[in-house]
Amino acid sequence: MADVLIIAAHPHLEHSRVNQALMHAAGQLGGPRVDVRDLYALYPDYLIDVDAEQDSLSKAKLIVWQHPIHWYSMPALMKLWIDDVLAFGWAYGPRGTALKDKDLWLVASTGDPEDSYRPNRYNRYFFDAFLAPYEQSAALCGMRFVPPLVLHGAHRASRAEVDAHAKLYESRLLSYPDWPELAEMEPVEECAVPADARPES
Amino acid sequence: MEQVNWLTGSLVFLAAAVLAVPIARLLGLGSIIGYLAAGIVIGPFGLALVRDAQDMLHFAEFGVVLMLFLVGLELEPRRLWALRRPIFGWGSVQLIGSAALMFGVAMLAGIGWKLALVAALGLALSSTAIGLGALAERNLMPTTSGQSVLSVALLQDVAAIPILALLPLLAGVGVASEEHAAPSGWWSAAKAIAVVVAIVLGGRLLLRPALRWIARSKTPEIFTAASLLLVVATATLMQAVGLSMALGAFLAGVLLAESEYRRELETDLEPFKGLLLGLFFIAVGMSIDFAVVLQRPAVVALVVVAFLLLKALVLWGMARLMPIPRPERPVFIILLAQGGEFGFVVFQGAAQAGVIDAPVSSLLVAAVAVSMLLSPLLLVLADRYWIPRLAGAATPRLKEIDEQQSAAIIIAGFGRYGQVIGRLLFANGFRPTVLDHDAELVEVVRRFGWPVFYGDATRLDLLRTAGAASARVLVLAIDDMAQSIEVARIVREHFPQLTIVARARNVRHYYELRNLGVEHIERETLDAAISTGRSVLEQLGMRPHQARTLALRFRKHTVDQLELMRPHSQDEAKLIAISKQGRQQLEQLFAQERELASQRAQRTPWEAEATAADTDR
Numbered sequence: 001m002a003d004v005l006i007i008a009a010h011p012h013l014e015h016s017r018v019n020q021a022l023m024h025a026a027g028q029l030g031g032p033r034v035d036v037r038d039l040y041a042l043y044p045d046y047l048i049d050v051d052a053e054q055d056s057l058s059k060a061k062l063i064v065w066q067h068p069i070h071w072y073s074m075p076a077l078m079k080l081w082i083d084d085v086l087a088f089g090w091a092y093g094p095r096g097t098a099l100k101d102k103d104l105w106l107v108a109s110t111g112d113p114e115d116s117y118r119p120n121r122y123n124r125y126f127f128d129a130f131l132a133p134y135e136q137s138a139a140l141c142g143m144r145f146v147p148p149l150v151l152h153g154a155h156r157a158s159r160a161e162v163d164a165h166a167k168l169y170e171s172r173l174l175s176y177p178d179w180p181e182l183a184e185m186e187p188v189e190e191c192a193v194p195a196d197a198r199p200e201s
Numbered sequence: 202m203e204q205v206n207w208l209t210g211s212l213v214f215l216a217a218a219v220l221a222v223p224i225a226r227l228l229g230l231g232s233i234i235g236y237l238a239a240g241i242v243i244g245p246f247g248l249a250l251v252r253d254a255q256d257m258l259h260f261a262e263f264g265v266v267l268m269l270f271l272v273g274l275e276l277e278p279r280r281l282w283a284l285r286r287p288i289f290g291w292g293s294v295q296l297i298g299s300a301a302l303m304f305g306v307a308m309l310a311g312i313g314w315k316l317a318l319v320a321a322l323g324l325a326l327s328s329t330a331i332g333l334g335a336l337a338e339r340n341l342m343p344t345t346s347g348q349s350v351l352s353v354a355l356l357q358d359v360a361a362i363p364i365l366a367l368l369p370l371l372a373g374v375g376v377a378s379e380e381h382a383a384p385s386g387w388w389s390a391a392k393a394i395a396v397v398v399a400i401v402l403g404g405r406l407l408l409r410p411a412l413r414w415i416a417r418s419k420t421p422e423i424f425t426a427a428s429l430l431l432v433v434a435t436a437t438l439m440q441a442v443g444l445s446m447a448l449g450a451f452l453a454g455v456l457l458a459e460s461e462y463r464r465e466l467e468t469d470l471e472p473f474k475g476l477l478l479g480l481f482f483i484a485v486g487m488s489i490d491f492a493v494v495l496q497r498p499a500v501v502a503l504v505v506v507a508f509l510l511l512k513a514l515v516l517w518g519m520a521r522l523m524p525i526p527r528p529e530r531p532v533f534i535i536l537l538a539q540g541g542e543f544g545f546v547v548f549q550g551a552a553q554a555g556v557i558d559a560p561v562s563s564l565l566v567a568a569v570a571v572s573m574l575l576s577p578l579l580l581v582l583a584d585r586y587w588i589p590r591l592a593g594a595a596t597p598r599l600k601e602i603d604e605q606q607s608a609a610i611i612i613a614g615f616g617r618y619g620q621v622i623g624r625l626l627f628a629n630g631f632r633p634t635v636l637d638h639d640a641e642l643v644e645v646v647r648r649f650g651w652p653v654f655y656g657d658a659t660r661l662d663l664l665r666t667a668g669a670a671s672a673r674v675l676v677l678a679i680d681d682m683a684q685s686i687e688v689a690r691i692v693r694e695h696f697p698q699l700t701i702v703a704r705a706r707n708v709r710h711y712y713e714l715r716n717l718g719v720e721h722i723e724r725e726t727l728d729a730a731i732s733t734g735r736s737v738l739e740q741l742g743m744r745p746h747q748a749r750t751l752a753l754r755f756r757k758h759t760v761d762q763l764e765l766m767r768p769h770s771q772d773e774a775k776l777i778a779i780s781k782q783g784r785q786q787l788e789q790l791f792a793q794e795r796e797l798a799s800q801r802a803q804r805t806p807w808e809a810e811a812t813a814a815d816t817d818r
Contacts, residue, residue: 047753 004029004100004173005060007174009039009067018109018154021166022066031174032063035060039077046080053085058098062176063143065134068154082137092143092161093193100142103126103182106134113153129150140191147181213250217243225542226286234577236479240486241574251487258484258545262446263436264477264541269358269447270432272333272351273454274463275342284352291349292520293355298515299325302506303508315371319551320565322364324508326542328573329354330481335536335580338599346529350536357569358448361543365550372554385505392442400449404456412462425469432470454705462709465574485542489570493563495767505575512538531583540569540575541622599640602654606668608634611699612676613658615646618704618725619678623651633676634667660689669696677703677719682710685731687806689717692810711763712770724763751791758787 006026010019022138026036035056043049057063074082110117110165117127124162131148138145149172151157151165172179217239225235243250251257278286300321300772307317332350341347415427432450441448457463494501513534520530545566551564610626610633612619619635626633637643638657646653656663658679667673675692679685685703692699700763702721705711714722731752738748763781769775 045753047750047757049757 001099003059004034004064004176005034005056005062006034006064006066006173007039007078007081008188009065009075009081010031010097011040011075013038013040016068016109016145016154018151018157018162018165019066019068021162022107022169024171025166026064026066029170034173034197035046039081041179043124046077048081048084050087051086053081054087054098057085062103062146063099064105064107064173069108069130073133088193088198092191093198094148094195096193097142101188102141102143103146103177104134104138104141104143105146106131109150109151109154111155112152117152117198139188140193142188142190144182144185144188146179146185161172180191202686210251213243214480214483217483222479230581231335231338231577232479232555233331233338233392234574234581234643235483237486237574237577240483241489242486243483244487244489246489246491247406255488258542258806260486261477262482262542263433264474264479265431266436266450267474268330268333268478270435270450271467271470271474272342273354273451274455274458274467276455277458278455284348287349287352287523288356291523292353292360294519295353295515296325296357296360299512302511302515306511310435316557316561319368319547319556320369321372321545321549321792323547323565324540324549324569325512326357326364326541326543327347327512327537328539329358330478330542330648331539331573331576332536334478334482335577336532339532341529341532344529345523346525349523349525352740353537355448355451357541357543358445358451360806361546362443364543364547366514368547368550368554368556371551371556373482388553389443393444396438396442396444396449397452399475400438401453401456403800404453408453408457409460409462412457412460416465418460424465428466428469429473459526477618483585485570485573486716488545488566490563490567490576493567494571497564501564501568501571504564505571508540509538509572509575517795530587530591531587532580535576535579535583539572541573544569548552599643599655602636602656602666604653605666607671608632608668609673610634610676611664611667611669611672611674613677614677614679614685614704615651615653616642616678616680619676620646620651622676622678623741627651634672636663658682659691661691664691664696669699670701672696674702675699677701679704680706682706682713685710686713687718689714689719693717693719708763709770712767713766716770727756727759755787758783 008019008023008026008073010016023036023038026034037053037056039048061172065074065078067074070076073120074078086092086099091099114127115121117123117125119125122183127150134148149169150158151161157165218236221239221242222232222235225238226232241247243422245252249629261803303324304317307320308314312320332354336342336347336350342351349515373598384760412424415424418424431453431589435449435453436446440446455468516537517530518531519525525533526726543725548557548562548565551557610631612623612626612633612635615623615635616639619637623633623635632652635651635653636656636658637646637653638655640655642652643655656667658664658667669692674693675688675696677685677688679688685706689701689703692701700721701714701719703714703719705714705722705724707724711722711724734755735748735752737753743751762780765783766776766779771781808811
């Protein structure tokens with residue numbers, strides 16, 4: 001049973017050295033423990049098989065979102081995946097407990113270097129500021145938002161840096177759930193959506 | 202004729218046809234042989250149920266006239282114009298070449314020049330009825346050989362008139378000057394031209410409005426009557442000026458080929474044509490004078506064999522030069538080598554004019570009739586023994602692919618389907634090796650600049666030359682299902698590394714490819730039909746994105762369903778059950794979703810389009 005589920009989304013994987021290296025590392029693990037779902041390969045027509053996605057989510061313990069940062073957020077198909085798959089009444093809301101107590105880990109890459117994410121630089125905010133929607137999405141579903149693994153300045157990363165990054169990724173996936181930071185994490189704050197927040201369906 | 206005679210006559214003819222034709226077809230001999238055999242059986246030398254074979258032949262000739270009208274209907278003026286060279290060029294070659302050769306041989310054999318000339322000209326003609334009948338029965342009309350037979354037959358129809366006009370001249374100056382003096386010759390030529398012009402102009406200007414007016418009466422039998430009247434009137438006009446009735450009917454047909462009534466005329470006249478043509482063949486069978494044949498069997502046999510061989514020699518040369526594809530040559534040669542019904546007229550006319558004497562005339566008529574009886578039999582023999590060998594050893598017009606290719610992609614079949622794939626690939630910088638075995642198509646697409654090789658993808662050696670051993674993907678876009686499956690089988694067996702991406706004509710084809718282990722198959726009409734359905738949903742007011750999503754989900758369901766049914770592809774009952782069940786599931790699913798959506802819309806209209814979790818927070 002795969003207890004690590006990687007949701008990978010890169011619209012131009014063919015041009016991304018970093019994400020190719022990550023996919024390669026994850027793919028090598030493969031097998032029973034790690035399940036890789038390459039969204040742009042599975043759903044080139046943007047027609048997401050919700051049942052299949054929910055099914056593989058239910059089985060996983062650690063859910064990895066692996067994607068490049070586009071416009072301070074995720075690629076379009078990744079967002080559609082969230083819209084379609086993390087449904088009300090399934091992932092959140094009344095009886096929406098399918099993802100409760102799982103871990104969500106963001107593995108992202110940015111084109112710009114880390115020091116561009118400063119109040120006095122062109123990205124104007126620290127990178128963490130853009131993570132709030134991710135963190136809250138995890139919380140709403142009762143998931144722990146594990147500190148993300150981010151490679152900044154992916155355009156200029158050297159071969160060695162990319163390799164080291166992929167290596168780190170691989171070893172982290174292998175060692176889950178024996179991660180030091182997990183022990184220190186607070187339990188997820190309950191975000192119960194009141195029953196009358198939505199029309200009954 | 203008395204009524205009783207008329208009734209028994211019909212009884213005999215219909216019964217003979219109804220019995221003989223199905224038996225002949227059952228034996229694999231074709232309907233024409235059935236009719237001919239029926240004629241022999243009921244004729245004066247069989248059961249002698251009917252005696253007036255010649256009268257019957259004249260009456261039934263109208264079947265040939267109707268047939269040419271229908272042939273004309275299939276031939277638009279534009280296409281007839283395109284055939285002008287085969288008609289006048291190759292037609293003349295056949296007629297003059299055969300006649301000259303036979304005349305020469307007859308002269309060498311020591312036969313008088315008049316008889317030799319009449320016999321040569323009469324025997325050079327071929328039976329339009331059997332020729333076109335056999336072509337239609339075998340669906341060969343659109344092929345090169347079919348068009349060539351038609352061209353030559355048309356020229357013969359034209360040429361029969363001067364040949365008949367020649368007979369009195371041969372008989373002697375005295376007779377000729379009485380009937381065909383120069384002034385009246387000019388006069389009749391002018392009349393003939395006038396009638397042809399009248400038919401062409403009338404057909405263009407008057408016929409269509411007239412037919413429209415008749416069709417408006419909304420009485421089907423009157424339209425049928427008008428169709429018959431049209432053909433009879435044209436035939437009468439032509440005969441009045443001494444031209445061939447069949448030719449006139451053919452002209453009228455061509456002129457109506459582009460009219461909106463073409464199909465109606467066809468369906469109305471088809472049964473008449475079929476029956477009258479049958480009657481014609483029966484009459485030919487009856488008119489074989491077995492007394493003559495039995496009296497001098499060796500002479501008749503010699504004449505038949507000699508003229509068939511001489512004509513075949515000329516035709517064989519023509520077939521090579523034209524060129525006619527090798528497997529089609531036997532049909533071309535056999536159908537045009539036989540004698541024809543015009544030969545009867547020529548010999549009878551010659552006997553009447555005193556050019557040849559009566560016993561010789563009936564001997565020649567018998568020879569022609571025997572050849573007409575033989576040719577359908579020869580066709581059957583050729584089908585079994587000759588054509589299969591030619592088809593195997595076919596040497597194509599174009600050079601086959603012979604240089605080793607090494608592209609990563611091979612496209613087999615470059616018709617409408619393959620071309621789209623090719624354009625997509627070429628546009629993206631790929632250089633696939635393209636194979637097609639339709640020589641005409643290869644020539645056309647080459648003119649558009651596509652590097653296409655000529656070759657049959659079902660041949661292992663050609664696949665190898667095309668680079669199948671090193672390529673990665675084979676695009677199987679052949680439209681012929683049997684060939685497509687054959688290629689898939691060969692590739693799976695000999696080039697297992699080659700991924701096949703296939704076009705399936707239909708579900709059966711899909712399953713057959715699938716069972717050969719082909720994984721990437723698209724049903725050729727599925728996506729186009731789904732796109733059309735998507736447009737329909739949009740026209741009903743659905744938002745384009747919703748229509749798209751429903752269409753895509755429907756497609757996925759359909760494809761999944763097809764795979765689900767595959768293990769039962771032989772079991773029709775099970776197939777139907779699963780497919781019904783699948784349809785129900787899909788309908789239920791879509792209905793549930795519609796229900797949900799409308800509930801949501803009723804309760805909170807402002808939220809009706811919200812599907813995502815966070816739109817309201």
